Amino acid sequence: MGKGFSSRQLDHIIDLAKLSLTAQEKKRCFKQLKDILAYIEQLGQVKTKDSQPISQITGLKNVCRQDEISPSLASGEALKNSSRTQGNYFAVDQILEEK
């Protein structure tokens, strides 16, 4: 079974991922994740001591452009899909409090 994956771990991960699950959803999710992790464990069998990790699969490096200003999204367009705006700003919940 997925070693190290406890119910407490699941709670921590859910918090990190800014999700919320009901107790029933958590129970089902936990079982499904343990099965998936058990399947994934087999990767430990592969000898990778001399392998490099790969993520850029076509070998591209340092793709840049000139630092020039060009037309971009108008602020009205950028704001229009938000449910909470104030003037030209997105409105968010306060995260810093004064003590």
Next chain:
Amino acid sequence: MNLTQIQQGFEDREFSSQELTGQYLARIKKFNPRLNVFLTVTKQLALDQAKAADQRRTHKKSLGLLDGVPCAIKDLICLKDYPTTAGSKILENFIPSYDATVIERLKAAGAVILGKVNLDEFAHGSSTENSAYGVTKNPWDETRVPGGSSGGSAAAVAADLAPVALGSDTGGSIRQPAALTGITGFKPTYGAVSRRGLIAMASSLDQIGPMTETAEDTLAMMKLIAGPDCYDGTTINLKFKALNSLKGLKVGLPQEYFTKDLDSDIKQAVEKAAQVLARAGAFVRSVSLPHTPYALAVYYIIQPVEVASNLARFDGVHFGKTRDKLGPEARRRIILGTFTSSAGYADKYYLQAQKVRSKIKEDYDQVFNQVDILLAATSPTPAFKIGEKVQDPLKMYLSDVLTVPVNLAGLPAVSVSCGLVKRGGKDLPVGLQIIGNQRQDSLVLEAARGYQRLTDWHNLKPKLN
């Protein structure tokens, strides 16, 4: 109807683009309530575009093979001023302020956009059952899935609701639904088609690709949508080269793709396809890709990590609703990806997966020193019943076992119809997968075109009454 037939129809004045578009819109109106393919029908846009195409034709200013041709677009691709939902409630009524690069290119070619089609939510799935807007029915058997995640795109072409469509493929999401619905679905080399405007699933794996009736139509679409884009730093340039004969083509059958998990009649259909190529002068041999058994595990570590990262932007601040509107599969993948990349576990899972990914790529590099293309099945089974796998995520993930290694290595691959098998008394299509080395998109599609010149499977369509 394929693109050549459509353009011939325009030339011969059999129908105008407006009439053709009207016919497709009528068919959509008739069959969509039953099949649930289209989430948004852009009727006025389509008719305006068709009218402009007809006017261009009258003035002999036609733009080419796609001018006046109706298309369906997977609802993961941004179309300016119309809803793009990603098949999710979190983006219900989200209206993009820009067109994806592929849409800009289609519009510049005169294509007519019929609307946005259904998908598994955020492209997470292999059946379209994970859509928050209901499953799409397979036109060959409406009790079965069309595959996923581009199930709507596949069903649209299979049911003649659109002659061509765009889908996206991260672990098989173009190829597998193409196989399950008997159409041609192509995933380009990673970077060949710009991802700007595609709602990101796994950024090192995603590609947009054409879904059509023929490899020839796929080539026509690729010439329009492929090519470098300043907005996508991972794009590359492709060269297209015609192949006039299959003689001397070196074809490999990877033994690890022909396991006991493959339905035996699917295996037979693929072997028959290999014989067709051999009779045309190709050299067919067995090859080995030893790390194949690990590919699915590598994919289900790397992809969820990238998904967790990409879906972090859905915080309800700049766009979209709050995170509680994300569906169960999206949440499952976010949680899995967050865990396997978290402190204390990232080395064991994510880093190890990245290393095994490089070994999978090396296997392919070795094999492409010996052969030009590979043949395999696309899906281990034909279309399965709605509800059959959706309760068991791991069982659903196993549908992708033949397609994910291709995304991990960034290779081009197409699925074309190569036969019919019977399940529950119904005929269901079988997909043949043709895989090439990176940047060999043209070769893969020319091989598929050669196969379609020698066979009739791609001409079969389901009967809808």
